[in-house]
Amino acid sequence: MKLKTKNKNLSKNTAQLKHENSMFELTPDIFDLFLPDAFQENVDYIYLGPENYCRVYVLDIDYPGEMYIGFFDSLLDKGEIAISVFIEPRDTGEAIKDITRRINAMKSNAMLQRGEPDYKLLAQIEWYDALRSSLQRSLEKILMTQVFIVVYAKTLEKLKEDCIRITKFAESLGLNMRCLSFEQQKGFLSSLPLGPRNLRYFEKFRLMTTSSTACLFPVGNTDITYDEGFYIGYNVITNSPVFYNQFDKQLPNPHMAIFGTTGAGKSTTMKTMLGRMAAYGYNICVLDPEREYEKIITMLGGKYIRIKPGEKLGINPFDVEVEEEEGKRFIDLNSKVADIRFILNIISEYYVGKKLDGVQMAAIERIVRKLYYDRGITSDPDSLYTSARMDEKGQLLVGKIKKQLPTLSDLREELYKESETQALAKAMEVFVGEGSLSLFDCQTTIDADDKIIAFDLKEFERDNFLKFFASVNILSWIWNKFSNAKLKGQKKVVIFDEAWMFTRYQASAEYLEFISRKGRKYKISLMIASQTLLEFLMNDTGRAIINMCASKFLMRQESDMAAQIAEFFRLSERTTEIITSSDKGQGILINPREKIFVQITPFDFEWEYVTT
Incomplete structure (x- = not known):
């Protein structure tokens, strides 16, 4: 009787489990989140749905003789590219045996040679001997590596153009990208993180040490955090806070350029950064051509000086x-x-x-x-x-x-x-x-002991030369004051809004380069801003001024300038799309170390003072 009861309960549980499984079959799993709309393999590309094409490459095993950490970073900037690195460990003992056999064979060949020694062969023996020693002391491991590069584009024509450009650039790095013709599906699936041995493409493996393998990984970072940095906003992609310090020793200089069209939020961004730098105790001077900074300078307890033609300043x-x-x-x-x-x-x-x-x-x-x-x-x-x-x-x-x-x-x-x-x-x-x-x-x-000081240039708006002449003299004077030995360890910032006027005079680039070198020595940061990025890109002086600034913040730009901007700043297609369609307060923060999509938004208590 008990046996029948058990069988009856077991049948009941099995039926319930089947019912539950049928319910879960209708529930999307994690793979449904990134499955393409379609998948059609062609000879040398894959169709993934409307406006979505890709071509899969595998790197040939003949890598450059010298590589370094971040070697692939420059390649990632050349377009919509995904790089997948497959790594499989190899038994160290077997690797040592193989290397020993190779060393013995090369030594035998060297002994049989007559006449002048084969120095290339001797160098190879020395290299393999050092590698074996590293393996025996567990300083290195031997790994089997394989690198896939997948290029994406919205149209087939664009895919072909990008692939030609990217493969040529790879050749300049000493890399040979081999298109997986007739094997696109196998290569594509091999490049996905779907677990080991998943329809893997088993050719083009390369034996590498652990330190060499580290060079295969890009080191680009989606977040920016610097020691002693002030909060400027958050990363649009990760929502993580961004703390920036333009004086960081990892940057070539402390200077920054900010560009944004009308309505991009450039002035609000500048004033927001000004207020937060003031909170960190920076000495600040502002050249204000439009009388926009009076409210925030007054709120911060600074000195706002109005300049009038004909009056001694x-x-x-x-x-x-x-x-x-x-x-x-x-x-x-x-x-x-x-x-x-x-x-x-x-x-x-x-x-x-x-x-x-x-x-x-x-x-x-x-x-x-x-x-x-x-x-x-x-x-x-x-x-x-x-x-x-x-x-x-x-x-x-x-x-x-x-x-x-x-x-x-x-x-x-x-x-x-x-x-x-x-x-x-x-x-x-x-x-x-x-x-x-x-x-x-x-x-x-004028007493320059005030922590915050601003000069109103509004009265000169009808005379661009006089505005420029006044700006140069004030800039020279404040740079001299900020170089005072009393302020040696203090961070100082000079904000110059609408700096486009400097692009009209050839000597400006030399002068700004001169004071920028002095700025590095005395912790003086020049922050220039302008609505008209085109003014800077149109001539050598303007381009030199941009290059003088290690940090750039590109806010929304006009679409018809996208190609020029992308070429000058070496932006990817996706990054170019961002700066032509970004919302107010958003932009790409660029320095020699990284590019990051940032949103700068004033706090509630800041809005009253940062809006004109």
């Missing part, structure tokens, strides 16, 4: 500070000579109609040095100060007082004395005394 282009490098303090008169020469070159190019020649540049350097020498100012830091002097109001100042420095009026007087610079001196008439452009012909009266 309180900035002297001849101002210098004591700097420090490798423990030595000095006054960098060489840099100041370069600053003044650049300012005069701008005046000459715009008012005289030609750039300065070599004779004029030599005369200017001689005159500038004389102006400092006449006041007893040399590279010695103590020479910049006196024990007492009268200020502009006739009051006696005592103690360690900074000397009165040369002015543009003093410079013009000396230029008149040299025949080769008299035309330049005449052109300077409006820049000195009571001239309409004489705002920088004065002693410095």
